[in-house]
Amino acid sequence: MKRPTIADIARRAGVSKGAVSYALNGQPGVSEATRQRIVAIAQEIGFNPNSAARALSGASARAVGLTLARPARILSIEPFFMGLISGFEAELAARSYALTLQVVATPEQEVEVYRRWWGERRIDGVIVTDLREDDVRIPVLQQLQLPAVVIGGPGDTGKIAQVWSDDAGAITETVRYLVALGHRRIARVGGLPDLLHTRTRTRAFEDVCTALGLNEAVTMPSDYTGEEGGRATRRLLIGADRPTAIIYDNDVMAVAGLAVAQEMGLAVPGDLSIVAWDDSPLCSLVHPPLTALSRDIAEYGAHAARELLAAIDGKQVSNVEAGTAHLTPRGSTAPPR
């Protein structure tokens, strides 16, 4: 089956290719009557502009890129990214932008992908996740002048816009809540230590614990996997003065932590309170359901997509905070026995 082109439309409408282009793009240069005739023909023969031709003649590629820099086994279970993707899509589809995905292993590989995408002119912009301190990707994106939006922050990204949620505020609220319940020994199982938002959370956690006069604010570093989360939990719980509450940096680790606690004969929430960061359906599925820091991840993604599209349109975008995670208390938190 042959794809219809603007030349086909032009022939049927008895006008030139140029007129068709003007008509379909809402540009001046054709009368309203002709425009409607052309649009009708385009509709009728099911015309879609060849994205390659469009991209080649200077217009945008109408596509944005996203790299996922986590091992496959984490990606598959971590609901965060799929939520984010759903959010992007809602926004991108509305403006018929495509989303191009690539799974990578390291930030260096990610940089390579950006360079290739840029060179191939395959995408108009990228969404960057998992910001690190002195992130190698930022200077490359600036050098390439590739429109970008960073999810996570705040950090030093120069002119590249950031969309973030107030992680420090959320963790402060959580610790205050646990202290109000009567907890004094609160630990945390953190995410990948070199991610900027992990550092932000760790610092905020330490600050609020100090401010409230809690003896120690232990953060066990982890990697978002259930195995590591469970292991970190076990290490926290075997000590003599084990914590009475643990905050997890994602829901997967929290669920794993819950299983470990139960396996060790500890009652949740009686002996141990658990708070999960990011509230996926997973948190409500387990027993007891987990108290969680909820935020609308899809909306978070949609927000980022909107910012990126604005950046692609050449608008100056600034950093925006996309709503703080709020505590959703469920069955996994209670006063300590």
Next chain:
Amino acid sequence: MKRPTIADIARRAGVSKGAVSYALNGQPGVSEATRQRIVAIAQEIGFNPNSAARALSGASARAVGLTLARPARILSIEPFFMGLISGFEAELAARSYALTLQVVATPEQEVEVYRRWWGERRIDGVIVTDLREDDVRIPVLQQLQLPAVVIGGPGDTGKIAQVWSDDAGAITETVRYLVALGHRRIARVGGLPDLLHTRTRTRAFEDVCTALGLNEAVTMPSDYTGEEGGRATRRLLIGADRPTAIIYDNDVMAVAGLAVAQEMGLAVPGDLSIVAWDDSPLCSLVHPPLTALSRDIAEYGAHAARELLAAIDGKQVSNVEAGTAHLTPRGSTAPPR
């Protein structure tokens, strides 16, 4: 920053554009010495061929498409799709194909996306998931002559290749295992009823139950969400002659079912055995860990990607079975009390 083009390379090498094209694509028409000189220059200036120009001049777009036709809240928690995507990527990245993603709501919308992608010449082929009976997407793909691979089946897809796993065999093995443990009342919480593989599983489940002389083979239809899975479980467990074992069509529902059973005061596996279809880390996270039907989803996806790339290359591809799911017994199955 200006993107280097073959014209830049040609100028620096003192040859014509055509020669550069031949050299970089391994075509005959240039001497080995010239080729190496050109390749070296391309390397040096960091040349990447403009994908739009390439696609426009008849070559492939070097991209494949995948539509995800599930609501966002399911996508985010269902590990299956991310696993599949990881598998695709492994294969696609190796041949530097891009993956274009689109989230859609209905099969009709999906068809629209295929038509648009085809019209835009944005992709070279698509991967189709969630095959239904008399699937509306199949005739469209055939009409458009868009290379495609269907995941799931076997079904009637004409010349379009299928990659599937032997679901009937897997469910038969599972029921036999449960019966060997002493179970006589086995129920099932199924996936979306109009998906072909759900029907395949339901039929196989009924067949093996009949063959083994079990009184009834109840399948509660569901939609892969935890809520629905929990609800279906509750409905199954309130009856007088409640089942002693339940097979779930995905892991999310199985985890939800486990929580419901525990909430109703039933011991797992003492009072109720649970088997999950698809073995994500989720199954090992909960307590007790779930007996599951394991299959390598990433490899499944990689397999499909390979078939699709072969189809794009014009090779005749046939239907392939990509390995049966095998039972991984864990703590959630035992003889009934």
Next chain:
DNA sequence: AGAATTTACTGAACCGGATAAGTTGTGGAG
């Protein structure tokens, strides 16, 4: 040695849109 073939290129057309520059035709102002 001369013809035939092969090698190693060059030049130009082409893909399908976007767009700048040029060409009509029409209506209103002077």
Next chain:
DNA sequence: CTCCACAACTTATCCGGTTCAGTAAATTCT
């Protein structure tokens, strides 16, 4: 009645690759 401005087009060029038709020089064959 003429001139001008503007709408409504057409024509031609460009984007950056691929590829086909030439062409000159080198090599092989007889």
